[in-house]
Amino acid sequence: MTATAPLDTADAPRLSRNREFRLLWIGQALSDFGSSMTFIVLPLVLLAAGYSATVAATIGTASLVVALVTRLPAGYLSDRYDQRTLMLLCDLIRMFAVGAVALYVLLRPVPIALALATVIVSDAALEVFRPAQNKVIRRIVPTEQLGAAMSLNQARAYGADIAAPAAAGLLLSLSPSVPFTVDALTFGASALCVAAAVRSRRPAEAHMSTAAARPDRARFRTEFTAGWRYLIGDRFMRCSAAYFAGLNVTFSALAFALILGVGRLPDGAVMVGTAMSAAAVVGLAGSLLTPLFQRHIPLRTTLASAPALAAALLALAWSSGSTVAFVAGFCALCLLTPVSAATFATIMAVAVPEEIYGRVSTTSSLLAQILQPLGPLAAGLLLARFSLPTTAALFAGTLAVLAAVPLVLPDSPAQDRSSS
Numbered sequence: 001m002t003a004t005a006p007l008d009t010a011d012a013p014r015l016s017r018n019r020e021f022r023l024l025w026i027g028q029a030l031s032d033f034g035s036s037m038t039f040i041v042l043p044l045v046l047l048a049a050g051y052s053a054t055v056a057a058t059i060g061t062a063s064l065v066v067a068l069v070t071r072l073p074a075g076y077l078s079d080r081y082d083q084r085t086l087m088l089l090c091d092l093i094r095m096f097a098v099g100a101v102a103l104y105v106l107l108r109p110v111p112i113a114l115a116l117a118t119v120i121v122s123d124a125a126l127e128v129f130r131p132a133q134n135k136v137i138r139r140i141v142p143t144e145q146l147g148a149a150m151s152l153n154q155a156r157a158y159g160a161d162i163a164a165p166a167a168a169g170l171l172l173s174l175s176p177s178v179p180f181t182v183d184a185l186t187f188g189a190s191a192l193c194v195a196a197a198v199r200s201r202r203p204a205e206a207h208m209s210t211a212a213a214r215p216d217r218a219r220f221r222t223e224f225t226a227g228w229r230y231l232i233g234d235r236f237m238r239c240s241a242a243y244f245a246g247l248n249v250t251f252s253a254l255a256f257a258l259i260l261g262v263g264r265l266p267d268g269a270v271m272v273g274t275a276m277s278a279a280a281v282v283g284l285a286g287s288l289l290t291p292l293f294q295r296h297i298p299l300r301t302t303l304a305s306a307p308a309l310a311a312a313l314l315a316l317a318w319s320s321g322s323t324v325a326f327v328a329g330f331c332a333l334c335l336l337t338p339v340s341a342a343t344f345a346t347i348m349a350v351a352v353p354e355e356i357y358g359r360v361s362t363t364s365s366l367l368a369q370i371l372q373p374l375g376p377l378a379a380g381l382l383l384a385r386f387s388l389p390t391t392a393a394l395f396a397g398t399l400a401v402l403a404a405v406p407l408v409l410p411d412s413p414a415q416d417r418s419s420s
Contacts, residue, residue: 027193075362227359252375
C-alpha cells in the first residue's frame with residue numbers, strides 16, 4: 001500500500017496566508033477555549049448544586065473512559081466518510097449538548113445525569129472531530145509546513161489552557177450559565193469556520209468513500225483493524241508508541257505528585273497554582289519552538305531531551321530537597337514533550353498512507369495514552385509511602401530510563417526515504 005503524499009507545491013502560501021488552515025485554527029482556538037472553561041466550571045456547578053466531590057470527580061473519569069472507548073471507531077469513521085460532514089456534525093452536536101446545559105443551569109440546578117450525558121456526547125464528538133481535522137490539515141498544508149502546522153495546533157491548546165481559568169472565574173461570577181453559553185457559541189463559530197474552510201471530497205472520491213464505508217461483514221474486521229496492523233508491521237511506529245505510553249503515564253503521575261505533594265505543604269495551593277500556570281506557559285513556548293527543533297535537532301535527541309532534562313532536575317530535587325527543582329522538572333517535561341509529540345505527528349502525517357491515516361493516528365494515540373489513567377493512582381501510592389524528595393528520586397530514575405529508549409529506536413520512515 002503506497003502513501004498518498006500531502007500537498008507539496010513550490011508556490012504554496014505560508015501558513016499565515018493559508019486561508020483554509022487559518023480558518024480551521026481560529027475555529028478550533030475558540031472551541032478549545034470554550035471547552036477548557038467547561039472542564040473547569042462543570043464540576044464547580046455540580047458542587048454548588050450539593051453534589052459531593054466524589055460525584056463531581058466522575059466527570060473527569062467519564063471523560064477519560066469515553067476518549068479511550070471512542071478513539072478507534074473515530075479513526076475508522078474519519079477514513080470512511082467525508083471529513084467536512086463529520087466535523088460539522090461534531091461541532092453542532094457539541095453546540096446543542098452544551099447549550100442544553102446552559103439553559104438548564106439558568107433555570108435550576110443541573111442533575112448529574114445531564115452533566116454525564118453532556119460529557120459523554122461532547123467527548124465522543126471531539127474524538128471523531130480530531131482525526132477528521134488531521135486528515136484535512138494533511139490535505140491543505142504542504143509537506144514542508146506540516147511541522148509548523150502541528151506546533152501551532154499544540155500552541156492553540158496551551159493558549160486556551162492559559163486563558164480559560166481566569167475567564168471561567170469571571171464568567172462564573174456573572175451567572176453559572178454564562179460559561180456554558182459562551183462554550184456553545186464557540187462551537188457554532190467553529191462550525192462556521194469549518195463550513196467556510198473545508199471542501200467536501202470530489203464526487204468520485206465521495207463515491208469511493210461511501211462504497212468503502214459499507215464493507216460486508218467479512219471485510220469489516222479487516223478494515224477496522226487496519227491501524228493496528230500498520231503499527232504492528234512498522235517497527236518505528238510501534239516502538240515510538242510504546243515510548244510515548246511510558247512517557248505519558250510518567251507525566252501524568254508527576255503532575256499529580258506535584259499537586260498532592262506540593263499542595264500539602266504550607267502555602268502549597270499557591271505554589272501548585274503558580275506551577276501549573278508556569279507549566280502551561282512553557283508548554284506554549286515548547287510548541288512554538290517545535291519547527292526550530294525539527295530543522296536543527298536530530299529526532300533521537302529531541303525524543304531523549306525531555307525525560308533527560310526532567311530526570312536531572314528531579315535528581316536535584318531529591319538531593320537538595322528543593323520544591324522549586326521538583327516544579328522545574330515538571331516544567332521541563334511541559335517544555336519539551338510537545339516538541340517530541342509534534343515531531344512524531346509530523347512524521348506520521350508524511351509517512352502513513354492517506355486511506356488509513358485516520359485509523360493509524362487514533363490507534364497510535366490510544367496506545368500512547370492507554371496507561372495514562374494509572375498516573376494519578378501511582379502518584380497517590382508513592383506519596384502515601386515515601387516523602388516528596390524520595391518520590392522525586394523514583395521519578396528521576398524512571399525518566400532516565402525513558403531518556404535512553406530513543407537512542408535505540410529504529411530509523412523513522414522519513415529517514416529511510418531520505419537515505420534511499
